Amino acid sequence: EAGVVQSPRYKIIEKKQPVAFWCNPISGHNTLYWYRQNLGQGPELLIRYENEEAVDDSQLPKDRFSAERLKGVDSTLKIQPAELGDSAVYLCASSLKTSTGELFFGEGSRLTVL
Amino acid sequence: GQQLNQSPQSMFIQEGEDVSMNCTSSSIFNTWLWYKQEPGEGPVLLIALYKAGELTSNGRLTAQFGITRKDSFLNISASIPSDVGIYFCAGQLIKAAGNKLTFGGGTRVLVKP
Numbered sequence: 300e301a302g303v304v305q306s307p308r309y310k311i312i313e314k315k316q317p318v319a320f321w322c323n324p325i326s327g328h329n330t331l332y333w334y335r336q337n338l339g340q341g342p343e344l345l346i347r348y349e350n351e352e353a354v355d356d357s358q359l360p361k362d363r364f365s366a367e368r369l370k371g372v373d374s375t376l377k378i379q380p381a382e383l384g385d386s387a388v389y390l391c392a393s394s395l396k397t398s399t400g401e402l403f404f405g406e407g408s409r410l411t412v413l
Numbered sequence: 414g415q416q417l418n419q420s421p422q423s424m425f426i427q428e429g430e431d432v433s434m435n436c437t438s439s440s441i442f443n444t445w446l447w448y449k450q451e452p453g454e455g456p457v458l459l460i461a462l463y464k465a466g467e468l469t470s471n472g473r474l475t476a477q478f479g480i481t482r483k484d485s486f487l488n489i490s491a492s493i494p495s496d497v498g499i500y501f502c503a504g505q506l507i508k509a510a511g512n513k514l515t516f517g518g519g520t521r522v523l524v525k526p
Contacts, residue, residue: 303455341417341501341516342456355513390455397512399463400444400505404455 301325303405305391311411317379320408324372324393331368332402333376334390342390348374349397381412417517419502425525426492434520435486436502444505445478445485446514451498459500460487489522497522 304323312318324331329350334342345364347355350371359366363382368374378385388409392402419436426432436445444463448456460471462478462485469476475488485504489496499519505512 339518341503341518343516344513347513392455398507399461400446400503400512400514401458401461402456402514404457406453407455 303391303393303403305389305405305408307408308406309409309411311413312381313413314383315380317377318381318410319375319377320389320391320410322374322376322391322405324374324391325403328393328395328403329371330394330397331374332392332394333366333374334392334404336388336390336407338387345376345389347397378410381410383412386410386412417502417504417515419500419517419520421520422518423521423523425523426489426496427525428493430492432489432492432496432522433486434500435484436504436517437484438504439483440504440506441482442504443482443507445476446503446505447474447476447485447487448501448503448516449498450501450519456501492522494524497524 306321331348333345336342346359346366348368366376388407390404390407392404394402417438446461447459449459450456460469460476465482466480467478473490499521501519502517503514505514
C-alpha cells in the first residue's frame with residue numbers, strides 16, 4: 300500500500316515569492332493534516348481536513364497561507380508571499396480515524412526562504 | 414495552549430544500554446503516543462496508549478500512560494545503532510478542540526562516539 304506522498308521534497312525560493320506543496324494521502328483516509336516542523340522542534344498543526352471540510356485551521360496564518368482539498372483526496376498548501384520565517388519542513392499526514400491519534404506522515408517538503 | 418515537555422532533549426546511547434525518556438504536560442490527555450523520526454523522513458508511530466496506567470510494549474520499546482494522565486515515558490531496552498533518531502511524544506484529548514494532537518519538542522537519541 301502506498302504511503303502519504305508529498306511533493307516537492309525540497310524547495311528554495313526568495314522571500315516574497317509564492318510556493319505550493321502537494322499531498323496525496325493514503326487511499327481511504329478521510330482525514331488529512333498539514334503540519335509545520337521548525338528545526339529542532341516537534342510538528343505543529345496548521346490545518347486539518349475531514350474530507351473536503353477544514354475542521355481546524357486555527358493555527359493557519361491566513362494572511363499568507365491557504366490550503367484546499369477540493370475533492371476530499373489530495374491537498375495543496377500555498378504560501379504567498381513567503382517570508383524568511385517560513386523556512387521549515389511542511390509535513391502532510393493522513394489518518395483513518397481521528398480518535399486514535401494514529402497519523403501516517405509523508406516525508407515532508409523542506410522549504411528554504413532566502 | 415497545551416504544551417508537552419520532553420526530557421532529556423538529547424541523549425547519547427551505547428549499544429546494549431537501556432534508555433528512558435519522558436514527557437509531561439500541564440493538561441490531561443486521553444491518548445498518549447510515541448513517534449520516531451529519522452533524518453529526511455516523517456514521524457512514524459511506535460506505540461499508542463489509550464488508558465491511564467496502561468503499559469504497552471512493541472519489541473524492545475515499552476511505554477506507559479501515567480496515572481495522572483499528564484505524563485508518559487518510553488523505554489528502549491538493549492539499544493542498537495538503528496535506535497538513533499528523534500523521539501516525539503504526542504498527546505490527544507478526545508472531543509476537545511477536534512481531537513487535536515499536540516507534539517512535544519522531541520528527544521534526540523545519538524550514538525556515543
